[in-house]
Amino acid sequence: MSELNPFLIAQRQLDECAKILNLDDSVREILRVPMREMHVSIPVRMDNGKIHVFKGYRVQYNDARGPMKGGIRFHPDETIDTVRALAAWMTWKTSIVDVPLGGGKGGVICNPKEMSEGELERLSRGYIQAISQIVGPEKDVPAPDVYTNPQTMAWMMDEFSKIHQKNQFGVITGKPLELGGSAGRGDATARGGCYTIREAANEVGLDLKGATVAIQGFGNAGYFAATLVTSLFDCKVVAVSDSRGGIINENGLDGEAVFEYKAKTGSVVDFPDSDPISNKDLLELDVDVLIPAALENVITDENASSIKARIICELANGPTTPEADDILYKNDVHVIPDFLANAGGVTVSYFEMVQNFYMYYWEEDIVHERLDKKMTSAYHATLKASRKFNINMRQAAYVVAVERVVEAMRLRGRL
Ligand code: NAD
Numbered sequence: 516m517s518e519l520n521p522f523l524i525a526q527r528q529l530d531e532c533a534k535i536l537n538l539d540d541s542v543r544e545i546l547r548v549p550m551r552e553m554h555v556s557i558p559v560r561m562d563n564g565k566i567h568v569f570k571g572y573r574v575q576y577n578d579a580r581g582p583m584k585g586g587i588r589f590h591p592d593e594t595i596d597t598v599r600a601l602a603a604w605m606t607w608k609t610s611i612v613d614v615p616l617g618g619g620k621g622g623v624i625c626n627p628k629e630m631s632e633g634e635l636e637r638l639s640r641g642y643i644q645a646i647s648q649i650v651g652p653e654k655d656v657p658a659p660d661v662y663t664n665p666q667t668m669a670w671m672m673d674e675f676s677k678i679h680q681k682n683q684f685g686v687i688t689g690k691p692l693e694l695g696g697s698a699g700r701g702d703a704t705a706r707g708g709c710y711t712i713r714e715a716a717n718e719v720g721l722d723l724k725g726a727t728v729a730i731q732g733f734g735n736a737g738y739f740a741a742t743l744v745t746s747l748f749d750c751k752v753v754a755v756s757d758s759r760g761g762i763i764n765e766n767g768l769d770g771e772a773v774f775e776y777k778a779k780t781g782s783v784v785d786f787p788d789s790d791p792i793s794n795k796d797l798l799e800l801d802v803d804v805l806i807p808a809a810l811e812n813v814i815t816d817e818n819a820s821s822i823k824a825r826i827i828c829e830l831a832n833g834p835t836t837p838e839a840d841d842i843l844y845k846n847d848v849h850v851i852p853d854f855l856a857n858a859g860g861v862t863v864s865y866f867e868m869v870q871n872f873y874m875y876y877w878e879e880d881i882v883h884e885r886l887d888k889k890m891t892s893a894y895h896a897t898l899k900a901s902r903k904f905n906i907n908m909r910q911a912a913y914v915v916a917v918e919r920v921v922e923a924m925r926l927r928g929r930l
Contacts (some may be wrong), residue, residue: 517811521600521833529838532913535904542921542930549602551575554595555645557623559637560861565681569638571623573646575655576602579923582653583619584609584659584861586689587667588643588807589635591898593622597811601660605861607916608854612893614865621646628661636670639663643671646679652871658864659689659736661810665701669694685871688864697867699882700860705739705808706883707859708830709747710890711851712804716748716824720897723748727802729824730930731753733773733783733807736857738829741770750804754797757782758809761797762789779880798822801843807834814839822848824916835909842905852909854916855897862889886890 526547552574558566572595575583585605587596598620606618623642626826627635639839642667649655659668668690676683684695692698699706716723716858728744730737733755752770754763759782760892762768768789784791798805798818805824807813811833815823819839827843828851829835835850863886870876893915901911924930 519815519836520596520816521811523597523604523781524765524837525600525603526914528909529917531837531910532917534909535871535914536918538917539704539919542924545918546577549576549599550578551649552595552599552647553646555642557638557641557645557766559624559634559641562631563635568626568846569623569641571642571645572598572602572623573649573655573657574598574619575623576618576620577606577920577928578617578655579927580610581615581653581918582617583603584658584864585618585619585620586658587623587663587671588660589623589627589638589662589667591624591626591627593624596917598622599922601832606856606920608858609857609865610916610919611897612862612889613919614862614889615658615863618863619657619727620660621657623915632655639667639670640674643674644678646813647675650675650686650753652683652868656685656864656868657687658860659735661754664735665696679812683742685868688867689860690867694873695867697863697870697882698879700863700867700879701735701861702739702743703882703886704736704857704860705743705859707862707886707890708736708740708806708828708851709743709857710887711856712744712826713748714772714891714894715828715849715851719825721803721825723750725928726750726804728752728795728804728806729802729873730808731761731797731799731813732776732807732831733757734808736772737806738770740830741768741773742807744804745770752794754800755798755804756809757784758795760784760879761792761794762786763792763797763800764789773791775791800824804828807831810834812836814843816842819843820846822846825849829856830896832857840907841907850908851894852897852912855908855912859886859890862886918923
């Protein structure tokens with residue numbers, strides 16, 4: 516369905532923002548499309564001896580504020596329009612947290628669940644080779660996203676270093692600690708989201724102690740969110756899910772125990788002392804905080820009016836459609852929009868780049884403290900714009916982020 520095409524949604528969101536800011540049409544035209552995109556074919560020798568050609572993309576959306584930055588997603592349903600949308604959102608994300616970076620994104624159409632470790636390594640090396648001309652510490656710096664992880668980043672960094680015949684730690688972030696990774700990168704997305712939940716709870720007058728939380732998606736973002744809302748705020752996580760289904764226990768789920776169970780069985784489904792719940796029903800639970808942490812377009816005009824949460828913290832990118840946004844705003848649901856809520860990952864990725872440049876590494880508590888400052892100030896800049904223009908939090912985040920990008924373009928003489 517075209518209206519669920521993430522890139523059309525990203526363009527629509529930008530159009531709305533352009534109206535609020537009264538942006539010149541030519542400026543809007545520049546911001547509606549990526550500056551550059553690269554489509555690559557990656558031949559990989561599979562374990563059965565045959566060569567399979569994978570399709571991959573790198574989209575470089577905007578570099579007015581600095582080198583482009585954005586993750587690499589390995590997914591069977593990856594499309595160029597998803598990558599374009601994610602690259603656009605990265606541009607607004609680096610801007611909203613005010614780090615000196617632009618936005619980009621990468622993706623490969625593949626199914627990592629059906630590939631061996633060796634095949635994944637050859638694909639990772641092949642992909643970074645294919646895009647090596649347009650990435651680099653001062654050009655465009657990738658990172659992990661869905662179904663890629665620190666090991667993937669280590670292979671890519673190694674391959675890029677071989678091409679350049681010197682260590683190039685700064686070409687990619689989300690690396691293992693042993694290879695120039697940053698302390699605090701693993702849980703940074705969820706932790707950053709938690710700092711915004713704390714501020715939002717203050718804003719709506721919600722006591723987080725004992726507050727109930729439901730989380731869709733139990734991967735990097737969702738798992739850490741489950742453990743952090745408990746350890747930081749004493750919330751009660753009542754439901755979590757993954758691609759195979761969900762589980763619920765009104766007395767609370769132990770995030771660590773669910774993680775260990777999932778590591779053994781491959782899914783959260785059938786976790787002891789829990790009842791099953793569908794991904795659809797999980798979103799409509801009567802909870803205080805809802806955290807979508809899986810994929811796009813899960814909150815639509817079909818289910819938005821059934822959502823009972825007071826706060827939605829969008830750790831996933833693009834979980835809510837524009838129609839759903841209107842409904843949630845009318846129903847007084849406080850939405851912390853994706854590129855603000857999940858900006859903790861890119862913020863600590865930026866810290867990782869800084870540490871790589873200086874070859875001097877920070878203690879974890881310094882990372883947390885600096886992350887908290889960035890997220891808290893981004894949340895309040897958004898809240899302030901939402902009050903000033905009487906608009907929802909997503910529109911407000913756009914207003915703040917787009918204004919900064921436009922100002923950088925103007926100062927560079929690009930407008
Ligand atoms: P991940 O691969 O670690 O986890 C994804 C989770 O979603 C898995 O538990 C998977 O089973 C589940 N899932 C997949 N399809 C689903 C479906 N149809 N219904 C319910 N669950 C489903 O990925 P991640 O890194 O945690 O990313 C999740 C979301 O967060 C994505 O939208 C990603 O773009 C966004 N995000 C992640 C980071 C990060 O640092 N990891 C940063 C910013 C944004």
